[in-house]
Amino acid sequence: MNDPSKNSSEDISQISLKKQQKRCAFCHRKLGMIEFNCPCSDHFLFCIHHRLPEMHNCTYDFIKEKNDHKKEILQKNPLIISPKISKI
């Protein structure tokens, strides 16, 4: 049997003593050298297991971004419509 009271007190002292460990925003595991962030948040980091949007219930609207990006491209490079034939 584990001793839950001992474990929890250890956790608390670790958090208060050590510098803030970066943790995965989804599973709260400590992140080592590898950390991932996601456009859904500037602050949250994710571990290697939860870096993918579908793995952390991502709220970022990737489809919208795609569409916006498309729009942007269209605005920057509009279809070249020859204005030579002008209706008078």
Ligand SMILES: [Zn+2]
């Ligand atoms: Zn994680």
Ligand SMILES: [Zn+2]
């Ligand atoms: Zn995300």
